[in-house]
Amino acid sequence: MFVYTREAHPAENAPAHRSMDDKLAMARRFVERWGVKRRMLVDALDGSLHRAYGTLPNMSYLVRRGGRLAYKANWTDAHTIRAALEQMLREQADADSGVRLTPYTVEWQAMRANDRGAFMSGLLDAGPRAVQEFIDAYRHSYGDKVAQPLQDWWDANRGDQ
Amino acid sequence: MSEYNKAEFARDLEVDTFRGFRDHLQVGDRAPKGTLVDLADGTEVQLKTLWRSGPLFLEFGSFS
Numbered sequence: 001m002f003v004y005t006r007e008a009h010p011a012e013n014a015p016a017h018r019s020m021d022d023k024l025a026m027a028r029r030f031v032e033r034w035g036v037k038r039r040m041l042v043d044a045l046d047g048s049l050h051r052a053y054g055t056l057p058n059m060s061y062l063v064r065r066g067g068r069l070a071y072k073a074n075w076t077d078a079h080t081i082r083a084a085l086e087q088m089l090r091e092q093a094d095a096d097s098g099v100r101l102t103p104y105t106v107e108w109q110a111m112r113a114n115d116r117g118a119f120m121s122g123l124l125d126a127g128p129r130a131v132q133e134f135i136d137a138y139r140h141s142y143g144d145k146v147a148q149p150l151q152d153w154w155d156a157n158r159g160d161q
Numbered sequence: 162m163s164e165y166n167k168a169e170f171a172r173d174l175e176v177d178t179f180r181g182f183r184d185h186l187q188v189g190d191r192a193p194k195g196t197l198v199d200l201a202d203g204t205e206v207q208l209k210t211l212w213r214s215g216p217l218f219l220e221f222g223s224f225s
Contacts, residue, residue, distance in 0.1 A: 010167065048195060
């Protein structure tokens with residue numbers, strides 16, 4: 001399932017939602033833009049569920065049958081989700097075979113590919129303001145040197161923006 | 162504009178929110194319940210009904 005939240009980078013083409021109609025319309029645009037096949041569920045305008053789960057822009061969770069959290073990630077990555085689902089399938093197979101199971105906890109800091117160009121292009125879909133505000137935030141938080149590659153991308157790709 | 166539906170991207174890159182995520186919910190905890198709208202038909206869905214019969218994968222996100 002996909003849970004549609006507030007706009008992470010509100011801008012010209014994806015403004016902050018003022019109503020539930022706004023939010024539903026943006027969710028439809030998202031489904032069309034990316035060809036989403038999964039069931040799309042839209043959170044309340046005040047983000048009550050998004051906030052209950054941590055308010056991050058692209059987090060993911062795996063919930064066990066019955067409602068206990070089995071997996072949480074501060075970013076969505078297909079590889080780790082696949083590993084978590086495969087683990088869950090193994091557990092189910094064991095349970096079906098009558099194997100006695102007991103819980104344990106793993107902490108795992110994974111590394112994911114970070115395609116700067118693809119990310120910045122995604123921001124540009126939302127509008128040039130999304131790109132500029134992200135660069136400004138990077139500059140504010142990390143300084144000019146760290147923000148410069150982002151600025152270089154924008155300078156090379158802004159075209160008529 | 163509400164505090165949640167911000168009109169601008171946070172200049173601090175939401176660093177505190179990312180830091181707080183680790184302790185916000187723990188694996189093993191009961192998943193928070195809530196009501197969502199199914200985009201396909203506009204009906205309300207109680208999240209707890211979706212994990213009643215099997216596991217549930219949730220990804221959170223937006224157009225931007």
